[in-house]
Amino acid sequence: MANDTATTGKKKRRIALGCEGSANKLGIGVIAHDVETGAATVLSNVRHTFVSPPGTGFLPKDTARHHRAFFVRVAKQALSDAGVRIADIDCICYTRGPGMGGPLTSVAVAARTLALLWGKELVGVNHCVGHIEMGRAITGAENPVVLYVSGGNTQVIAYAEQRYRIFGEALDIAVGNCLDRFARAFEISNDPAPGYNIEQLAKQGRVLVELPYAVKGMDCSFSGILTRAEELAAQVKRGQKGPEGELLTPADLCFSLQETVFAMLVEITERAMAHVGASQVLIVGGVGSNIRLQDMMGAMAAERGGSVYATDERFCIDNGIMIAHAGLLAYETGFRTPLEESTCTQRFRTDEVFVKWRK
Incomplete structure (x- = not known):
């Protein structure tokens, strides 16, 4: 199991757990950022998809029920795969929007519960910005x-x-x-x-x-x-x-x-x-x-x-690791989502987000 504190007592890396559930995919992932270089390391990326019968779409209430049913086991698997302790995690990141109301709410409530149980700070993340930052990190695209x-x-x-x-x-x-x-x-x-x-x-x-x-x-x-x-x-x-x-x-x-x-x-x-x-x-x-x-x-x-x-x-389709990565970037600039403001919304424009971590 990883030890994230150097002999000097300073953390060598920051770690975030990300929770995504804006549509039919429930994703939970753990990412680490090197404190000195900012390099991102994917520690786990677990996903479970709600699949509806052929010829049908997925209804919000059925999708929300799926996310509630599978959240705990997916979260446990993500932590197990990452090989980190709860004490190592710096923040819990969740998808604030945009997306389907029922599924978003289910995952937001679950993320809030983890934050309260573990004594961690919350970071609400724009789903679209999560996609962009994950894509930039994986591909190395500059601008x-x-x-x-x-x-x-x-x-x-x-x-x-x-x-x-x-x-x-x-x-x-x-x-x-x-x-x-x-x-x-x-x-x-x-x-x-x-x-x-x-x-x-x-x-x-x-x-x-x-x-x-x-x-x-x-x-x-x-x-x-x-x-x-x-x-x-x-x-x-x-x-x-x-x-x-x-x-x-x-x-x-x-x-x-x-x-x-x-x-x-x-x-x-x-x-x-x-x-x-x-x-x-x-x-x-x-x-x-x-x-x-x-x-x-x-x-x-x-x-x-x-x-x-x-x-x-792994990274194009909705996943928890993109929420963890974008959330941790914001967290490192001092951004936090107070518990009383940890809501979600179906409409959250990409250009509403202040991208403080980029110059």
Whole structure:
């Protein structure tokens, strides 16, 4: 078991436990920051996903029930994997928002309980900032334009004057929500995630069907493309031919949907890169683990003489370690969340956070 105090009595590292539960994934992780260098070391990263039946989404009340049922065992596993004592932990970090109300509340209450039981200070964390800081730490990207794509969020972000500024975003539904809802039309499995299964089916697609393409400046819209894709899915299920008289398969529609929405994301990201003069792109959020999106973004960045950074599913998909890392960065600047203010909110903008730890 690690000893975090040097012979001089000074701590060699600070340790945080992070709790994430803004959607259907309950994640708890432990991270350590070296006191002298600030280097981050992931000690544990445990996750348990609520999976609903094919053709359905996950309801807030059912997801919240899942998080309450599994919180204790996931927390114990995270501590065991990390090999640290409760006495070594400096703070408890939790997702304050944005996200689904019921699941957020369940995990916030559990994190508050741990803080009271263990006598630790609380740090409320913005979910989006957690994704960004984890992506920066893992990839080493210096000052990239960030494409944040998940089930609940689609944003193009760049850092300026101690804020993560939003340059473009979805005007209606997030790209991940678009993919998830399309998966229901074909009753594509939600295990491990509908977006992942769409990605695998898309590899078998051969026909590119024209779908609505809605980019407005640096913003985009996905509701129209979802409606059209659902209409075509209904036709495929009835055995009808496509718009050009061809026989379409579910794989063709998965392929067409991916190509179209990802092209939209690449366009608005490139526009943001040109606007701020950036050469790096960092993709974060659950949809960011899609290899096809990474490849398309990489081709665009290469043409501009730049590069793209992304992580795998351990850090792209919602996890507790990103909350621990972002929370510990804030904690080290003196930020605390008083117990009486340890609430959560479904709406918490990325640019509301004062990023004191960056210069």
